[in-house]
Amino acid sequence: MVQLLLLCMMLFQAASPTASKPVIDNDRVTVQDVSSSAPAQPTDAVIVSLSGNAAFVPKGTAPKITGRSFVINLKDHSVPPIENKSGYPLAFPRPGTKKVFENDRVIVWDSTWTPGVATPMHFHDKDVVVVFLEDGDLKSTTPDGKEVVNKYTTGTVRFNQRDRTHTETLMNGKQRAIITELK
Helix, strand or coil: CHHHHHHHHHHHHHHCCCCCCCCEECCCEEEEEECCCCCCCCCCEEEEECCCCEEEECCCCCCCCCCCEEEEEECCCCCCCCCCCCCCCECCCCCCEEEEEECCCEEEEEEEECECCCCCCEEECCCEEEEECCCEEEEEECCCCCEEEEEECCCCEEEECCCEEEEEEEEEECEEEEEEEEC
16 A cells, blocks of 8 residues: 555656746846746746747746747846946947847847857946857957857857956857847
C-alpha cells in the first residue's frame, strides 16, 4: 500500500504544471523562455521571438506567442540614463541596427554584426536585455584595449548594465540580436 501511495504521489507531481525558472530575474526585469501561449502579463512586457520579431504587450494583456519566445516583464523600477561623459557616441543608433519601436518604457533595436567589422566605440547609458538569434562569437574591446570574446548561441539572453564603453567585433559565425534598452 505504501508503495502504491508513493507511486501515485510521484505521478501526480510529474503531471502537475510548474512555473519555469526565469532566465533572468533582477530589480529591472524578469525574463521567461516560453514556447506556447502565456497568460495575461502582470506588468508591461516585451515579447521577443527567435524569428526576430518583437512586440510591446501592455500590463494585463495576453501575448500572442508563435514558437520559442522570450517574455521580458518590465518591473516598476526605472533608472534614469547615465550622463555620457565618455566622449564616445551612445550605443544606438549605430551602423547595423534598426529601431523596431520605442515607447515610454523601452527602445527595441534589431542589430546585425558583420564578420570582422568592429562597431564604432560606444557608450551604453541604459541597461539592456539582449536576445541573441544566431550562433556567433563577439569580441568586446574597451577603450583601454582589454578584449573579451563571448560565445553566443541562438536563444542566449543577457542583461547588461549601463555605464559601459566598448566596441564589438563578430569573430566567427553569424550574429543578430534583438536589444531592448530599458528607460
